[in-house]
Amino acid sequence: MRTxxxxxxxxxLATPAQALELRGPTLAAASNLGQGxxxxxxxxxxxxxxxxxxxxxxxxxxxxxxxxYRFEIDRTTYxxxxxxxxxxxSLTVNNGHPAYEGGHTPLGPAAVRAFGAHxxxxxxxxxxxxxxxxxxxxxxxxxxxxxxxxxxxQARAEAYAALLASVSEQVRAxxxxxxxxxxxxxxxxxxxxxxxxxxxxxxxxxxLALHPYSTPIEHLARQIAVMRRDPxxxxxxxxxxxxxxxxxAAAPGVLVRSYCQMALAGVSRAVWYALNRRGDGYVxxxxxxxxVTPAGQAYRVVQGRFAGVAVEDISPDPFTYACRFGxxxxxxxxxxxxxxxxxxxxxxxxxxxxxxxxxRLSETEPLILTGDGxxxxxxxxxxxxxxxxxxxxxxxxxxxxxxxxxxxxxxxxFAVSPNGRQALVTMPGxxxxxxxxxxxxxxxxxxSVRVLPExxxxxxxxxxxxxIVQEFTAPEAMRxxxxxxxxxxxxxxxxxxxxxxxxxxxIEAWQVSDRLDLDRRGIALAAGERLAVSVGPGGTARGDVTxxxxxxxxxx
Numbered sequence: 078m079r080t081x082x083x084x085x086x087x088x089x090l091a092t093p094a095q096a097l098e099l100r101g102p103t104l105a106a107a108s109n110l111g112q113g114x115x116x117x118x119x120x121x122x123x124x125x126x127x128x129x130x131x132x133x134x135x136x137x138x139x140x141x142x143x144x145x146y147r148f149e150i151d152r153t154t155y156x157x158x159x160x161x162x163x164x165x166x167s168l169t170v171n172n173g174h175p176a177y178e179g180g181h182t183p184l185g186p187a188a189v190r191a192f193g194a195h196x197x198x199x200x201x202x203x204x205x206x207x208x209x210x211x212x213x214x215x216x217x218x219x220x221x222x223x224x225x226x227x228x229x230x231q232a233r234a235e236a237y238a239a240l241l242a243s244v245s246e247q248v249r250a251x252x253x254x255x256x257x258x259x260x261x262x263x264x265x266x267x268x269x270x271x272x273x274x275x276x277x278x279x280x281x282x283x284x285l286a287l288h289p290y291s292t293p294i295e296h297l298a299r300q301i302a303v304m305r306r307d308p309x310x311x312x313x314x315x316x317x318x319x320x321x322x323x324x325x326a327a328a329p330g331v332l333v334r335s336y337c338q339m340a341l342a343g344v345s346r347a348v349w350y351a352l353n354r355r356g357d358g359y360v361x362x363x364x365x366x367x368x369v370t371p372a373g374q375a376y377r378v379v380q381g382r383f384a385g386v387a388v389e390d391i392s393p394d395p396f397t398y399a400c401r402f403g404x405x406x407x408x409x410x411x412x413x414x415x416x417x418x419x420x421x422x423x424x425x426x427x428x429x430x431x432x433x434x435x436x437r438l439s440e441t442e443p444l445i446l447t448g449d450g451x452x453x454x455x456x457x458x459x460x461x462x463x464x465x466x467x468x469x470x471x472x473x474x475x476x477x478x479x480x481x482x483x484x485x486x487x488x489x490x491f492a493v494s495p496n497g498r499q500a501l502v503t504m505p506g507x508x509x510x511x512x513x514x515x516x517x518x519x520x521x522x523x524x525s526v527r528v529l530p531e532x533x534x535x536x537x538x539x540x541x542x543x544x545i546v547q548e549f550t551a552p553e554a555m556r557x558x559x560x561x562x563x564x565x566x567x568x569x570x571x572x573x574x575x576x577x578x579x580x581x582x583x584i585e586a587w588q589v590s591d592r593l594d595l596d597r598r599g600i601a602l603a604a605g606e607r608l609a610v611s612v613g614p615g616g617t618a619r620g621d622v623t624x625x626x627x628x629x630x631x632x633x
Contacts, residue, residue: 097343101336101383101402104376105129105167106352106362107319114151118353121367123162125377130159130166131210131318131348134203136174136195143176143191146198156203167208167258167318167348170196170244171220181223184236193243201251209248210286210318211241212261216269216507216514230510234272237261238281245281258316260285265292265300265515267307268508274309284314284345290321292515293530294334295398295471298342303475303503303516314345321350321359322372328360329375329427330410333443336379337400337408340388349376374428378445382406391454394463395487396471397438404450407458410443412468414461422448422457466557467549467629473530475503475516488547488627490528492520493611495541501528525618534622535573535613542574544613547627551602556632559600563612564592564624571615573623578609588615599632 110119111133122130138153139146148154159166170192173180177188200206213220215237216230225236245257259282260270273279292300305311320335322328332349339347349372354361362373369377386402393399397411409416416436418424424432425445432444438460446452454460465471472487492499501518509524518528526536526543536543551557565573572590576583577597587593595610602608608629614621 099340099343099388101340101379101386101388102317102344102347103129104336104380104384105131105346105348106376107131107348107350108352109133109355110155111135111152114155115353116151117367118363119155119158121363121369122352123164125362125369125373126380127352127362127376128162128164129346129348130164130352131169132156132166133169133171134199135172136170136192137172137180139199140174140176140191140195144194146195146202148199148202156205159205165205165207167210167256168196168199168203168206169210169213169318170199171211171213171215171261173222178223182221182225182236183240184223184225189239189243192240193245193247196244197247197251200248200255206255208256208258208284209244210258210261211244211282212237212259212286214263214288215261216266217263230269230507231272234269234276234278238273238276238278241278241281256283257281258284258286258318260287262286263288263290263514264506265289265304266505266507267300267304267516268505268512269514270304270310271307271505271508274307279309279313282313284316285310286316286318288319288350289317289515290319291513293470294331294338296473296515296530297335297338299473299475300506300516301342301344306477315343316346316348317344318346318348319350320347323358323360325360325371327441328370328372330442332372332375333379333408333427333445334398334410334441336383337388337398337443340383340400340402341390371428378425378427378429382445382447383408393454393460394465396463396465396468397460398443399454401451406445406447407452408443408445409438409458410440411438412440412463412465412471414438414463416444416458416460418446418458419448419456422446422452464630464633465628466555466631467627469547469561469625469627470530475518478502488549488629490518490545490547492526492536492543493546494537494543531626532622532624533612534618536618537614538618539614539616542613543618544574544576544611546609546611547625548607548609549629550607551604553604555602557600557602557608557629558632559595559597559608559610559627559629561595561610561627562592562625563589563595563610565589566620566622566624568620569615569622570617570619573615573621574611574613576611576613578607578611580607581609595627 106127183192322331383402391399391401400408467487504519506515533545576586
């Protein structure tokens with residue numbers, strides 16, 4: 078079985094070679110001092126230490142009349158406290174002003190001009206502001222208002238492009254060195270971003286802001302690589318201006334794994350959401366008692382060890398992830414197996430606490446390895462042999478148009494209907510209403526059929542099923558264990574039909590309404606034989622969004 082490092086796989090399947098300078102991103106925190114100033118929270122953040130904030134000075138609090146701005150209350154003057162502490166902030170501008178179009182998202186020329194003027198006046202007032210982020214998840218329903226809320230994606234892109242241009246022109250006129258961070262999107266919506274670049278938006282930004290909440294961590298670099306197929310974004314700096322977790326136990330690992338993937342994707346700045354508790358369940362860096370949370374401890378570890386350090390991908394196979402940051406350390410996680418380290422190598426958890434042996438990899442809890450100088454796989458640390466030969470999540474591809482995927486290692490996904498077999502191609506995220514907001518695999522002829530790293534949606538009906546097939550071809554004679562699950566959504570009208578096939582011949586089939594756990598041991602395949610799992614609709618495909626995971630490992 079041929080295996081190649083993860084980053085090499087990404088470059089082969091997803092993106093042209095690029096000379097990105099890969100370093101650990103600058104870490105920042107999403108604060109809300111502009112919503113309600115808390116001096117003790119700011120002090121606790123600076124002590125952590127946070128030195129880069131993402132916040133707002135709200136337009137409706139400072140513009141008192143046309144061209145008259147007053148920064149008088151603590152919610153509008155707090156940026157004055159940052160520069161003496163050696164800190165800085167990016168200013169987010171998104172909300173309207175009641176004096177313009179009823180406070181809704183600005184659309185008319187006067188309101189759009191005033192929107193940009195507020196940003197310019199604010200950066201002129203506060204030297205600590207070194208960037209302006211235009212829009213906050215502008216492609217979602219939550220942060221626009223008025224007529225635009227129910228309008229088309231194209232209308233939204235056009236409105237955003239006008240706001241971005243207004244801010245860019247006016248801010249650059251008064252402080253040319255301030256970064257303009259554009260995009261302001263939830264997820265990695267390559268289709269929607271294509272609308273923006275077609276409107277010339279890239280010329281008005283110095284960096285692109287993403288909030289990749291719907292992207293699995295291990296797919297972050299891959300999906301950013303797909304985004305960079307747009308020539309206007311091929312060399313655009315990327316800032317992840319929100320990432321976070323609603324699981325307190327998982328949050329430290331989420332931060333560390335995300336940091337590794339962002340570094341390999343060339344992300345320059347990463348902003349944890351949130352600094353303090355917001356009431357939306359996201360895990361803060363600082364708790365209500367002003368103490369540092371485990372996520373805050375992970376932030377401190379990553380910032381202190383890896384920020385600004387050159388990074389390289391040293392992943393040994395597609396099922397394991399490893400970032401080596403110069404001579405500082407390695408972030409390591411992946412499919413479960415044992416790990417041994419040489420004397421002098423220290424093993425830490427995401428929050429920086431020492432881990433006691435025996436050491437074992439996890440798909441969710443990364444390990445941090447440190448030593449004296451660059452750590453070398455096989456010398457400073459050694460992993461047990463890899464049993465996995467195929468995994469639908471770890472090897473999920475994003476092929477370029479026209480790419481030959483017949484030789485891709487692992488499972489190969491395609492669609493089958495009474496009309497025959499159809500290849501799945503990389504589709505743009507949020508290209509239309511009702512479609513995924515990230516790149517996915519689908520068929521241009523039937524946009525309802527889709528496959529993502531963790532979910533799929535078959536099409537058709539029992540009379541004309543469009544099935545999603547995941548097929549593995551044995552490169553040699555082997556005995557394999559098949560594990561995984563198929564889990565249709567509760568809203569599925571009548572469940573899905575799951576079929577296990579060998580060389581196209583049914584071995585077993587299930588009608589599945591609740592989670593089906595797959596566990597077939599010792600499946601013997603001859604060289605060239607094909608093992609496949611097919612998921613099709615029951616009577617109808619309505620509601621058939623189905624979570625799935627398929628793994629093949631050499632039998633023990």
